[in-house]
Amino acid sequence: MAISTAPPSFESVASGRRPGAVRLRAIAERFAPSLIPAFLMAAIGRYHLGNSTIGWDEFATVDASRRTPGQILELAGNIDGVIAPYYLVMHVWTSFFGYSEVALRLPSVITMAIGVGLAGELGRHLFGPAVGLLTGLILCAVPSLSVFAQEARSYGFAFCFAVLATLLCFRAAEKPTVARWACYGVALAAAGLSHLFTLTILAGHAVVVVARPDNRLAIRRWLIASGVAVLVCAPLIWLGTQQRGGQLAWIAPLTEDTVLNAPAGIFGLRGSIPNATTRTVGIAFIIIGLAIAVRGRDRRIVAGLIAVAVAPPVILIAASLIDPVWVPRYSLITVVPLAMLAAATVLGTRVNRWSALRAALVLSVLASFAIALVPVLRIPGAHQGGDxxxxxxxxxxxxxxxxxxxxxxxxxxxxxxxxxxxxxxxxxxxxxxxxxxxxxxxxxxxxxxxxxxxxxxxxxxxxxxxxxxxxxxxxxxxxxxxxxxxxxxxxxxxxxxxxxxxxxxx
Structure with missing residues (x-):
């Protein structure tokens, strides 16, 4: 018996309803999956935004953003060249809004919230509005997103542009017009300029494109768009290779424990924050377990999402066998496809009261873990360093x-x-x-x-x-x-x- 793969929607509209109600429902199904999670993530990120003192890495942002553009470029020639674009953005931002903890971190709140909203839109586009909304709400419970929404570093920008590039990749693969691939290339370049290791999503995007039927045109245009994006990032790639010793020398060699702790690291917290480990592991494995259990969906879409989830950590861990580069926060994009597949598993192929009940149960469990972590994440010394x-x-x-x-x-x-x-x-x-x-x-x-x-x-x-x-x-x-x-x-x-x-x- 064939399994329906049609995107689930909210309850179908009865033919006798008024046109105004139909339009309102259509608007809700179109925008709620992105806007509700985005505003919720913004609220989570804004909560006690200035309570934690500036962290170790954030002081580099403070220093760099106080310099002139010429001085930032001089700095890039010696260290931190790979995130010089972020420093230039922060120089402009702080010239208007100042250097308080809140002002420095607000761009990360905004970009992380937009990224979560785009993830909801990706879920809506692939599986329907219910899955999109649940995807975004699940992401709001992921501790690592809450952490880096309050970090004055480039991770929020990298996450936002990586999700946007993934959304545009799926859309362009479906209809490979020049305009769509051009937009994809711009988003991918922005992701790479935010953080070079974000370009590891290219391996996942390759699967998205190749898995489509009649894919020759799509493959050709994807190669051109991604190639141009990589060329745009080439100066940063060159600087990164030249500054490798000073930039990443602090990363410890890969061990078995490093690999085993990768899932909790991606979903969770850095450092040794008390009482956080158990809850973080719980969130990680609930989402991963549900994602693995996905059934009854278009196999090509599922394969593409799995590739986007797996490629960044696998590439960085494999590269670390030669030279250590693995840090969990470099693979934040991984949480998006996993949350989406988990949402698809929970809701099934038909949205009804039982699937809604399952979604409410999962969200309540995840929220209970996440809410318990909020006070821990907002203490004065929560960021790397101390009070x-x-x-x-x-x-x-x-x-x-x-x-x-x-x-x-x-x-x-x-x-x-x-x-x-x-x-x-x-x-x-x-x-x-x-x-x-x-x-x-x-x-x-x-x-x-x-x-x-x-x-x-x-x-x-x-x-x-x-x-x-x-x-x-x-x-x-x-x-x-x-x-x-x-x-x-x-x-x-x-x-x-x-x-x-x-x-x-x-």
Whole structure:
């Protein structure tokens, strides 16, 4: 017996209904699957947007966006070249809206919300309005989307353009006009310019195109459109290969645990946020399990969605066997096709009261996990680093003009950036080791003098470092060891990865 693959819709309109009601229902079916999830995601992203202090990577955004376009391009030649377009966008944005936590993160809220709305539209286009709406609502419960909606980095842009490119790929494969493929190429280029690793979706898009019947024209035009998009991204690809050592050297080598934890990593949280792991794993495996169980749908569409879901993590994990590049947040697009297939499984091929009941049950379970995570995601130190506001208060409360502050060797940009951002200039300790600012060097890290050459003999020295939350703050470090020869610790302040130690001269 043949299985119907017609897209499920809401209850059919009785022929006797008034034309106004028919039009209203048609409008709801057309726009509700995208608009409702988009506004819900925007509300989730906006909730306590400025509560968490700026995170480690976000300080790079603060630094870069304060530079002129010419200085950003100079920076791109030394580090972070692959996300220079994002820095240019943020330079324009912050020139209008400022550098507060809310202002810096608002573009991510907007782009993530649009991305979720586009995912709902993709579900509507492929399977009907009910699946589209449920897809978007499921995505609103995914913790990683909530996290990166509040991150002043390029992940929201990359997610948004990747979903848009996938939607346009399906549409162009169905009707391969030049205009449709041109729009697809623009969206794909924008995704790559937002984050280069987003281009891994090309492998999934290839399956979408090849799976179509009579696909020769579609394949040819897809190759042209995707080729042009890759060419647009070629300068960033070149910069990425040149800066590989400094850009991704922090990524740990691939291990068996890394692979096994990939699903929870994609759906969940980075770092070790208490009480989050179990709920995150629950959300991940509910969605993945439902996606695997999909039945009664067009096999070509299902194959394309599976390819889009699987290609990014598989490519990055496989590449990591040679050189580590695997980071779960680089594959955020994966959650969209999985949520869509899960929605299709829950609703089945016919929308009725029973399928609606199943959808409500699944959403209630996912929402219970997600809501419990919200307070954890919004604490002041939730972003990578710690509570920099409390750090600033600890420094400012002393208000002694002869205090100085030093940092470990090779401390990167975040520690000095945190003090510059959060501590009022009038109460900021002197920085005696600063030799040349990051701006004047065209990079993110300042140049420093040797400790013995410039420290002098201040009565009190602040020492700020970042370590694993369970580490000993006095773990051996070159500058710390030298400092302790003439100074003794009198106070230790700790938050997440941050350790602030006040030393007094012996």
């Amino acid at each position: 920099y506001r409390a750090l600033a208060r600890a420094i400012a409360d002393r208000n002694l003009t002869d205090d100085v502050i030093i940092y470990p060797q090779n401390n990167g940009w975040a520690l000095r950036g945190a003090v510059d951002y959060y501590v009022d200039p009038a109460r900021r300790p002197a920085d005696p080791l600063l030799k040349e600012t990051a701006l004047s060097r065209g990079t993110l890290a300042a140049a420093e003098y040797p400790l013995a050459e410039r420290l002098g003999t201040p009565q009190h020295v602040w020492y700020l470092r970042a370590l694993n939350a369970t580490s000993d703050p006095f773990t051996s470090e070159t500058r710390l060891n030298a400092l302790m020869l003439g100074y003794r610790p009198v106070q230790v302040w700790h938050s997440e990865w941050l350790y602030l130690i006040l030393f007094e001269k012996n």
